[in-house]
Amino acid sequence: MGVCEICGRIGEVRDAVVEGAMVQVCSRCSKHGNVVFIPKPVALERKKEVESFEYIDVIVDNYSSLIKDGREKKGLNHEELAKAIAEKESVISQVEAGNMKPNFKLAKKLAVFLNIELIENVESSKEGYKNINFKDSSLTIGDLLKKE
Incomplete structure (x- = not known):
């Protein structure tokens, strides 16, 4: 849901190039420009590792x-x-x-x-390795050196 930047209608909008500018327009106003289809990124399924050795x-x-x-x-x-x-x-x-x-x-x-x-x-x-969340703000160098 969005607002058409040409007529102000609330509803489904799509991106279009109207007179050189990228704007969000409704289906009625899309005839005034060229509709741009931007493919949405597809999440790839990660394969799980079967082997625990290399x-x-x-x-x-x-x-x-x-x-x-x-x-x-x-x-x-x-x-x-x-x-x-x-x-x-x-x-x-x-x-x-x-x-x-x-x-x-x-x-x-x-x-x-x-x-x-x-x-x-x-x-x-690879069993000795453990997953570490590096985005954890409380992670210290000591946490990386611990052997468990």
């Missing part, structure tokens, strides 16, 4: 021994392996010693070149 990639725990064994099987030293995969020799030494964990890019390079499995796909549970 798969994530992680680097295996015994990466250093796998890399060392793979390098030795190919008969390479640190310098030759580093040149072959375009990395620094010190990085290869650190990774083999277990002092530095390789990032995924380096792990993939080493896995392909040495033909070993360094990355595994692990199932991770």
Whole structure:
């Protein structure tokens, strides 16, 4: 229900462009302009999540021994392996010693070149997560840090 901006009639109104201006008009006055149909937004139904877990990639725990064994099987030293995969020799030494964990890019390079499995796909549970209403004005940083 609304008021026609041309004749003042109370009733159903619709948007129309009359002489270049957008106005609300009744059905009788709509002939004086072009009626504009503005589609109303449709609420999309959200799908509920069925699974309570997801798969994530992680680097295996015994990466250093796998890399060392793979390098030795190919008969390479640190310098030759580093040149072959375009990395620094010190990085290869650190990774083999277990002092530095390789990032995924380096792990993939080493896995392909040495033909070993360094990355595994692990199932991770989402049950530990809880829904937090961030619009709640009483929410504190401590609330976010609590583990329940």
